[in-house]
Amino acid sequence: MSSSKDLLEQRLEKEYAEALDAMRFTDAQKARMAERIAAEASQNLARKRVARANDSRKAASMNARTRSLFRISPAAVAAALAICVILPVAALAASGNLKGFFEDVTSPGGAVVGTSYEQATDEIDVSASVEGAQLIVTAAFVDPKMPPYSESERFGIAEFQILDAGGNAVAKGSAESVEVSDGQAVIGISLDGIAPGSYTLAVSSFVSEKKADQPLIISGNWRCDFSL
Numbered sequence: 001m002s003s004s005k006d007l008l009e010q011r012l013e014k015e016y017a018e019a020l021d022a023m024r025f026t027d028a029q030k031a032r033m034a035e036r037i038a039a040e041a042s043q044n045l046a047r048k049r050v051a052r053a054n055d056s057r058k059a060a061s062m063n064a065r066t067r068s069l070f071r072i073s074p075a076a077v078a079a080a081l082a083i084c085v086i087l088p089v090a091a092l093a094a095s096g097n098l099k100g101f102f103e104d105v106t107s108p109g110g111a112v113v114g115t116s117y118e119q120a121t122d123e124i125d126v127s128a129s130v131e132g133a134q135l136i137v138t139a140a141f142v143d144p145k146m147p148p149y150s151e152s153e154r155f156g157i158a159e160f161q162i163l164d165a166g167g168n169a170v171a172k173g174s175a176e177s178v179e180v181s182d183g184q185a186v187i188g189i190s191l192d193g194i195a196p197g198s199y200t201l202a203v204s205s206f207v208s209e210k211k212a213d214q215p216l217i218i219s220g221n222w223r224c225d226f227s228l
Contacts, residue, residue: 041097075160100119103117105132117148117218118220121220124140124141126138135162135226137188139155139185141183149183151213154185155177155185156208157175158174160172162201165199171191197228198226200224200226203220203222204219206218
C-alpha cells in the first residue's frame with residue numbers, strides 16, 4: 001500500500017509540478033504580451049506627441065504669416081492695386097490697342113445718374129482750320145458703326161481751351177452741337193477777341209446727342225495747332 005501511495009503521490013507531485021510550470025509559463029507569456037503592448041503604446045504615444053508638435057509648429061508658422069499680412073499698410077495695398085490697374089493699361093497703350101469704354105456717372109451720394117464714354121482719343125480724328133473769325137473743327141469717327149458713334153445724331157464740343165504759345169488759355173468753353181453726316185461733325189468755334197498768333201486747340205470732351213436719349217459725354221485728349 002505504501003509503495004502504491006508513493007507512486008500516486010509521485011504522480012500527483014509530478015502533475016502539480018507540471019501545473020505549476022504551466023502556470024509559470026502562462027504568466028511569463030502574459031508578461032511578454034504586456035511588455036509588447038506597453039512598448040507599442042509607448043511608441044504610439046511618442047509618435048502622437050511628435051505629430052502634435054509638428055502641427056503646433058505649422059499652426060504657429062501660419063499665424064505668423066497671417067499676422068504679417070495684416071501688418072501690411074493700406075497705402076501698400078492701394079499701391080499694389082494701382083500697379084495691377086496701371087500696368088495693363090500701359091501695356092495696351094504701348095500696343096496701340098487702347099479702347100474707349102462706358103462708365104457710370106454717379107451723384108455725390110453714389111446713385112447712378114447717367115453714363116459717360118471715356119478714353120476715346122484714338123477713336124475720333126480731330127482737325128482744325130481757320131475760316132474768317134471762326135475755327136472750323138472737324139471730328140471724324142474712326143469707326144462710325146461702333147457705339148457710341150453709331151448712335152450719334154448730333155455732335156458738339158463739351159469742353160475746350162485755346163492755348164497760346166506759352167500754354168496759357170486765351171479762350172475756353174463749349175461749342176454747339178451740329179448734325180452728324182458721313183461719320184463726322186463739322187463744328188464752329190468763335191475766334192472773336194483772339195489776337196493774331198500761333199495757338200493750340202485742346203479738346204477734353206465732346207457731347208453726343210440722340211433724340212429721346214440723354215446726351216453722352218465722350219472724353220479724351222485732342223490737340224490741333226492753328227495760326228491766325
